[in-house]
Amino acid sequence: MNASRRAYPLANLFANPGWWLALAVVLILPLTLNSGTLATEVLVYALAVLGCNLLLGYTGLLSFGQGIFFGMGSYTLGILMTRAGLGLPLSVLLALVAGALTAALVGWFAIRQRGTYFVMLTLAFAQMFYFLAYSLPDWTGGDNGLLNIPRPPLSLFGMTLMPLDSPWRFYTLVAVCFLVVFWLLQRVTASVFGRTLLAIRENETRASAVGYDTRRFKLAAFALSGAVTGLAGAFHALMTGIAPLSNIEYHTSEMILVMTVIGGTGNLFASVLGAAFYVLMSDWLSTLWPRWLLLLGLLLIGVSLFMHKGLWGLLQRGWTALRRGRAAAAAPEGAPEGER
Amino acid sequence: MSSNRSGSSAAMPPAASTAPLGGAANADAKGDMNAPPLLDARGVVKRYGKFTALGGVDLRVRAGTVHSVIGPNGAGKTTLFHTLTGTVPITAGTIQFAGHDVTHEPDNVRVRRGIARSFQVTSLFANLDVRENLRLAAQGAHPTGAFDMWHAPGRRREIAELADAILQRLGLTARAGTAAGALSHGQQRRLEVGMALAARPRAIFLDEPTSGMGVDDLDGMKTLIRGLAADHTVLLIEHNMNIVMDISDTVTVMQQGRVLVEGTPAAIRDDDRVRAAYLGNMITGGRA
Numbered sequence: 001m002n003a004s005r006r007a008y009p010l011a012n013l014f015a016n017p018g019w020w021l022a023l024a025v026v027l028i029l030p031l032t033l034n035s036g037t038l039a040t041e042v043l044v045y046a047l048a049v050l051g052c053n054l055l056l057g058y059t060g061l062l063s064f065g066q067g068i069f070f071g072m073g074s075y076t077l078g079i080l081m082t083r084a085g086l087g088l089p090l091s092v093l094l095a096l097v098a099g100a101l102t103a104a105l106v107g108w109f110a111i112r113q114r115g116t117y118f119v120m121l122t123l124a125f126a127q128m129f130y131f132l133a134y135s136l137p138d139w140t141g142g143d144n145g146l147l148n149i150p151r152p153p154l155s156l157f158g159m160t161l162m163p164l165d166s167p168w169r170f171y172t173l174v175a176v177c178f179l180v181v182f183w184l185l186q187r188v189t190a191s192v193f194g195r196t197l198l199a200i201r202e203n204e205t206r207a208s209a210v211g212y213d214t215r216r217f218k219l220a221a222f223a224l225s226g227a228v229t230g231l232a233g234a235f236h237a238l239m240t241g242i243a244p245l246s247n248i249e250y251h252t253s254e255m256i257l258v259m260t261v262i263g264g265t266g267n268l269f270a271s272v273l274g275a276a277f278y279v280l281m282s283d284w285l286s287t288l289w290p291r292w293l294l295l296l297g298l299l300l301i302g303v304s305l306f307m308h309k310g311l312w313g314l315l316q317r318g319w320t321a322l323r324r325g326r327a328a329a330a331a332p333e334g335a336p337e338g339e340r
Numbered sequence: 341m342s343s344n345r346s347g348s349s350a351a352m353p354p355a356a357s358t359a360p361l362g363g364a365a366n367a368d369a370k371g372d373m374n375a376p377p378l379l380d381a382r383g384v385v386k387r388y389g390k391f392t393a394l395g396g397v398d399l400r401v402r403a404g405t406v407h408s409v410i411g412p413n414g415a416g417k418t419t420l421f422h423t424l425t426g427t428v429p430i431t432a433g434t435i436q437f438a439g440h441d442v443t444h445e446p447d448n449v450r451v452r453r454g455i456a457r458s459f460q461v462t463s464l465f466a467n468l469d470v471r472e473n474l475r476l477a478a479q480g481a482h483p484t485g486a487f488d489m490w491h492a493p494g495r496r497r498e499i500a501e502l503a504d505a506i507l508q509r510l511g512l513t514a515r516a517g518t519a520a521g522a523l524s525h526g527q528q529r530r531l532e533v534g535m536a537l538a539a540r541p542r543a544i545f546l547d548e549p550t551s552g553m554g555v556d557d558l559d560g561m562k563t564l565i566r567g568l569a570a571d572h573t574v575l576l577i578e579h580n581m582n583i584v585m586d587i588s589d590t591v592t593v594m595q596q597g598r599v600l601v602e603g604t605p606a607a608i609r610d611d612d613r614v615r616a617a618y619l620g621n622m623i624t625g626g627r628a
Contacts, residue, residue, distance in 0.1 A: 187489070187490060188489045188490075190492050191488055191489045191490055191491055191492055191493075192479065192485065192486050192487075192488040192489075192491060192492070192493050193486060193487055193488055193489040194489070195472070195476070195492075195493055196476065196479070196486045198465075198468065199465050199468065199476045202465040202466060202467055202468060203463060203464065203465050203466070205427075205463060206459075206463045206464065206465065206535070207465075207476070207480075208446070208447050208448050209425070209427065209447050209448075209451075209456075209457060209459075209463075210448075210451065210456070210476060210477040210480035210481075210535060210538070210539060211448050211451035211452065211477075211479075211480030211481050211482075211483050211539060212448055212480055212483050212486060213446075213448050213449075213483060214448075216487075217486075217487075220487070
C-alpha cells in the first residue's frame with residue numbers, strides 16, 4: 001500500500017474497485033432477475049450488512065442489535081407516512097436519523113463492556129426492543145405490524161421526480177441510494193477515522209494508550225452503523241408496504257450477522273456479496289426444500305472453519321490463483337523445456 | 341480540560357519540522373534540583389481485590405533525567421507504571437504531572453499531557469504495517485483530528501514526517517510496509533519504544549524495553565534509550581543492570597509494592613538492603 005497517496009475522490013474510485021463492483025451488481029441484478037422486489041431485497045439487505053460490517057469488520061464489535069436499528073427504520077418510516085402524513089424523502093431521512101439515535105443509545109450502554117458482556121448487552125437490547133414494539137400496538141401495530149404503508153411518487157418541494165409504482169422503479173431509487181451510501185462508507189472507512197477504527201479492532205488497549213478515546217470512536221461507529229441499517233429498514237418497509245414485528249426481531253439481527261460473516265468482514269463489497277448470496281439462495285432453495293436453512297448452517301460452519309474471509313476471500317484466492325495460472329502458462333514460452 | 345498547560349508544546353508539536361523529535365523536553369532544565377518535579381506521585385496505592393500491589397508509593401521524577409525503577413519480579417513496578425500512565429485506575433494517592441493533577445485522568449487524556457508509554461508485553465497493531473502503527477501513535481496525540489471521516493491520512497504532513505523520522509531512528513525504514521506482527525522480536529521491541537516516542541511526550545515510560553531480547557539486539561536498544569534521554573524525561577523499568585547503571589540519573593528500588601530505597605546508581609549499587617533484596621538474588625527475586 002502506498003501511504004503517501006493523496007486522496008482525491010475520483011482517484012479513490014479507481015484505486016479501490018469496491019464501488020465499481022457494487023455498481024456492476026446494481027446493473028446485473030435487473031438483467032438476471034425477473035422480480036424487481038427480489039433485486040430490491042438484495043440491495044436493502046446489502047445496506048444493512050454494510051452497517052453491520054462497519055461494526056464487526058472495521059471496529060471488531062459483534063453486535064446482535066442490528067435488527068433493532070432495522071426495525072426502528074421500518075417503524076419510523078411507517079409511522080411518519082401513515083400517521084403523520086410526511087412525504088417519502090423526509091420520512092426516509094428521519095428513519096435514518098432514528099436508526100442512528102437508537103444505535104447511539106444502545107451503543108452508549110454496550111460499549112461500556114468488552115467481549116462477551118458487550119455481545120450480551122446487545123442481545124439484551126434486541127430482546128427488549130422486540131418486546132417494546134410488541135407491547136406498543138398503538139404505535140407499531142403489535143403482532144400485525146404497521147400495514148398499508150404507501151409508496152407515493154418521489155417528489156421534492158412539490159416537484160414529482162419519479163413514480164415508484166412498479167418494483168423496478170422502486171429498485172432504481174434504492175439502487176441510487178445504495179450506491180451513494182456505498183461510496184460514502186468507502187470514504188469513511190479509508191479516512192483517518194476509519195483507520196482509527198481498524199486500530200481499535202486490532203488492539204484497543206494500545207489504541208487507548210496512544211491517545212484515542214476508544215469509546216467515542218466506537219459510539220460514532222455505532223451511530224453510523226445504525227443510520228445505514230435504519231435506512232435499510234425504511235426501504236424494506238417501503239418495499240413490502242408493511243413494517244412487521246419480524247423486522248425488529250432477534251432473527252433479523254442474526255440474519256444480518258450471518259450475511260456479514262458469509263460475505264466476509266473488513267471489506268465493503270464483501271457485504272454486498274454476502275447479502276446477495278443469502279437473499280438469492282434463500283429465494284431459490286426455499287422453493288426446492290423447506291428445510292433449506294440446514295444447508296445455510298452447513299455453509300456457515302464451512303466459513304467459520306475454513307474461510308474466515310468469507311466469499312470475498314474465496315473470490316480473492318480464486319483471482320490470485322487464476323493470475324498465477326496465467327503467469328505460469330505464459331512462462332514456458334520464455335523458458336522452453338526439452339521436448340520429449 | 342484545563343487550558344493553562346504549562347508546556348503547550350506537549351500538546352501540539354513545534355512548528356519546526358526539521359527537528360521533529362526535539363521539543364518540549366529540551367526546555368526542561370536537566371537535573372535542576374530546585375525546579376518542581378515533572379512527575380510527582382504521592383501515596384500511590386493499587387489494590388486488586390484483597391491483594392495490595394502498591395502499598396503507598398512516592399515517586400518524584402525531575403524533568404530531563406533518566407529515572408529507573410528496579411526491583412524483583414512482583415515488586416509492583418509494572419503496576420506503578422500502569423497507575424502513572426493511566427492504564428489502570430488508582431485506588432488511592434495523587435499523581436501530579438507538569439503541575440496538573442492527572443490522578444483520575446484516563447490514559448488517552450494523559451497522552452495529551454505529555455505522558456507516553458511502551459508495554460512490557462509487546463502490544464502493537466499486529467496486522468497493520470509498521471508505518472501505520474507509528475502514524476496512529478503520532479495521530480493519537482491529536483485525537484480530535486482522528487474524527488475526520490472524510491479525508492484519508494496523509495494530509496497532515498507533520499504526522500507523516502514524524503512517523504518517517506521515527507522509522508529511521510528505530511532502524512525500521514526498510515520494514516515500513518511490513519505488518520508489525522511479522523517483525524522479529526527485537527524489531528517489535530524497538531517499535532514498541534517508537535510508539536511511545538511518536539506521541540512526542542515530555543515523559544516517556546519504558547516498561548522493560550529489552551524484555552526477551554537476544555544479546556545481539558541489546559546494544560541497539562541501549563543506544564536507542566540513551567538517545568531518548570537527550571530530549572525526553574525517561575522512566576525506565578529494566579532488569580538489565582548494565583543498562584540501568586549506565587544510563588540512569590536516579591534509581592528507585594521497589595520491593596513488595598513499596599519503595600525500598602532511592603539514589604544515584606553508585607549509591608544503589610553499594611546499598612546493603614538493595615544487595616540483599618535484589619542484586620544479589622536476581623533470578624529468584626527473593627525476599628530480603
